[in-house]
Amino acid sequence: MPHEQQPTLAPEPGTVSRRKLIVTGASLAAAGVAVGAAASIPFAAAESAPQDAVAAGDGPKQPVMVHLRPGGRFDVFVGQDRIQLTDHAFAARLTDAVKAL
Amino acid sequence: MSSHREAPEIAKDPVADSTDVYAFVSPDRPDTVTLIANYVPLQAPAGGPNFYEFGDDVLYEIHVDNTGDGNPDVTYQFWFTTEVRNPNTFLYNTGPIRTLDSPNWNRRQFYSVTRKDARGRTQQLAKRVPCPPCNIGPLSTPNYGRLADAAVRDLGGGRRVFAGQRAEGFYVDLGAVFDLLDPRPFADAHEHFGLKKFPQSGPGVNATKNFNVHTIALQVPRADLTRDGYHGEDVNDPRAVIGVWTAASRQRVRMLDTEQNNTWATGPYRQVSRLANPLFNEVINPMGQKDFWNTQTPAGDSRFAKFVAKPEVAQLLPGLFPGVFPNLDVLNKSGKPRADLLAILLTGIPAGLIPGFQNFTGQTQADEMRLNTAVPPAGKPSVHGLLGGDLAGFPNGRRVFDDVVAIELRAIAGATYALVDKNYTPDPAATQVDDGVTPDSLDIPYLNRFPYLGVPNSGFLTPSA
Numbered sequence: 001m002p003h004e005q006q007p008t009l010a011p012e013p014g015t016v017s018r019r020k021l022i023v024t025g026a027s028l029a030a031a032g033v034a035v036g037a038a039a040s041i042p043f044a045a046a047e048s049a050p051q052d053a054v055a056a057g058d059g060p061k062q063p064v065m066v067h068l069r070p071g072g073r074f075d076v077f078v079g080q081d082r083i084q085l086t087d088h089a090f091a092a093r094l095t096d097a098v099k100a101l
Numbered sequence: 102m103s104s105h106r107e108a109p110e111i112a113k114d115p116v117a118d119s120t121d122v123y124a125f126v127s128p129d130r131p132d133t134v135t136l137i138a139n140y141v142p143l144q145a146p147a148g149g150p151n152f153y154e155f156g157d158d159v160l161y162e163i164h165v166d167n168t169g170d171g172n173p174d175v176t177y178q179f180w181f182t183t184e185v186r187n188p189n190t191f192l193y194n195t196g197p198i199r200t201l202d203s204p205n206w207n208r209r210q211f212y213s214v215t216r217k218d219a220r221g222r223t224q225q226l227a228k229r230v231p232c233p234p235c236n237i238g239p240l241s242t243p244n245y246g247r248l249a250d251a252a253v254r255d256l257g258g259g260r261r262v263f264a265g266q267r268a269e270g271f272y273v274d275l276g277a278v279f280d281l282l283d284p285r286p287f288a289d290a291h292e293h294f295g296l297k298k299f300p301q302s303g304p305g306v307n308a309t310k311n312f313n314v315h316t317i318a319l320q321v322p323r324a325d326l327t328r329d330g331y332h333g334e335d336v337n338d339p340r341a342v343i344g345v346w347t348a349a350s351r352q353r354v355r356m357l358d359t360e361q362n363n364t365w366a367t368g369p370y371r372q373v374s375r376l377a378n379p380l381f382n383e384v385i386n387p388m389g390q391k392d393f394w395n396t397q398t399p400a401g402d403s404r405f406a407k408f409v410a411k412p413e414v415a416q417l418l419p420g421l422f423p424g425v426f427p428n429l430d431v432l433n434k435s436g437k438p439r440a441d442l443l444a445i446l447l448t449g450i451p452a453g454l455i456p457g458f459q460n461f462t463g464q465t466q467a468d469e470m471r472l473n474t475a476v477p478p479a480g481k482p483s484v485h486g487l488l489g490g491d492l493a494g495f496p497n498g499r500r501v502f503d504d505v506v507a508i509e510l511r512a513i514a515g516a517t518y519a520l521v522d523k524n525y526t527p528d529p530a531a532t533q534v535d536d537g538v539t540p541d542s543l544d545i546p547y548l549n550r551f552p553y554l555g556v557p558n559s560g561f562l563t564p565s566a
Contacts, residue, residue, distance in 0.1 A: 065368065
């Protein structure tokens with residue numbers, strides 16, 4: 001069974017490069033906010049994210065799911081892997097966005 | 102049931118729901134071991150037009166521990182892929198399916214088999230192996246036995262594999278067991294709860310008789326599974342003992358994608374079902390632990406040992422059958438842990454308790470189907486396995502015909518406690534109680550060759566399961 005990558009170095013805001021990741025929707029859950037790939041909210045991704053999954057411009061080649069956990073922590077699911085990162089700024093933006101729902 | 106729908110969450114996910122595990126030295130090829138994991142419970146044979154199949158999105162595994170640490174040393178992975186020939190018909194088949202590549206068969210399933218060892222080495226043993234279709238009826242699947250036989254794939258070196266529908270081989274009187282544990286043969290002795298109308302004693306009824314199941318069966322040389330490739334005849338050699346369990350996993354995230362109008366999954370696989378000893382998660386673990394247990398590996402099973410040491414069923418029996426289990430009642434009230442059950446289910450039976458036998462894997466408590474591969478197949482098997490004096494039967498592995506309900510019920514009732522406490526006398530009822538169902542209740546016989554489970558019930562001929 002594929003292993004999860006953890007713990008992964010969590011880049012702080014400002015140290016990550018910016019790529020566009022398209023997000024289709026968001027849903028509030030007890031643990032946080034789950035966000036799917038493929039729509040419209042810009043996302044600050046980690047350098048360690050799989051290159052083929054978050055290629056700039058034309059979106060990921062395979063589905064990417066992002067789960068926002070408390071504390072600005074993100075689980076990013078792609079293929080059979082998971083990476084973890086922390087981005088307080090993006091977490092705050094997402095939280096503000098779903099508050100409007 | 103054995104482990105059909107045994108936990109709240111997996112009961113909602115039948116394609117990932119493991120129902121039974123079998124592990125035995127192959128009676129017709131005693132240099133090999135047969136491992137069977139069944140999934141997709143309680144299939145009504147006529148359940149079309151979308152007949153039963155494995156999940157393309159489920160990772161099915163059979164694990165073997167040969168070092169006694171509760172972790173897998175050998176794992177076989179099975180990945181399934183479904184192909185639809187013609188999406189413009191609702192039909193599973195558009196004519197008789199006489200061969201596995203029949204153009205009349207519209208929805209076929211294939212699978213690959215991969216072997217992994219403890220060092221992480223992987224070897225693909227087979228790919229694009231066809232499953233047989235479900236047994237629909239005499240028009241759609243004529244000569245089903247021959248059709249299914251063609252789905253047994255020789256992997257070379259004495260190895261073979263099969264994945265597809267089979268007749269349910271597990272037998273149990275579910276209606277009686279789950280009506281407050283009221284086996285019909287012993288109904289007269291059951292607590293009446295003040296009710297005036299009460300069932301009278303009678304024969305058991307096999308509730309799973311007409312159902313099918315999906316089977317993954319693998320037959321490999323004993324040396325493929327044992328530590329150091331041991332394939333000798335010394336029953337006392339610890340290398341002869343293996344522990345087997347199955348697990349099913351799903352990716353952590355599933356998306357119902359309205360934009361692309363499909364469903365996809367992503368992320369690491371997470372275990373959602375596992376099974377070794379029948380009834381462990383069903384009647385040993387309490388409701389609040391069942392879903393969690395399904396996500397765990399046997400290596401951590403010491404956390405569940407307290408439920409084995411003081412099983413709820415044993416506590417209930419003296420009250421449900423007043424005056425029938427007085428010695429069990431005393432044992433229960435003594436607070437002594439059930440060392441017999443802890444050995445049978447979690448560590449294996451050490452040498453010295455049963456003459457000429459052991460399947461002990463060490464102190465690590467792990468729910469595994471332990472099989473001493475040096476014990477040869479029985480010439481005259483007993484469905485009661487070890488309790489019937491048959492060292493080749495459950496709980497030394499499990500054969501397709503073993504009466505695991507009777508064996509476990511009797512063990513829990515105290516029949517095996519004397520193995521660990523010579524001063525204990527089992528209640529007479531403890532060696533007799535069962536649900537009154539035997540393999541004779543099955544209309545479809547087991548096979549005397551791989552994959553041993555019988556040809557599935559036909560939808561046409563079994564219109565009402």
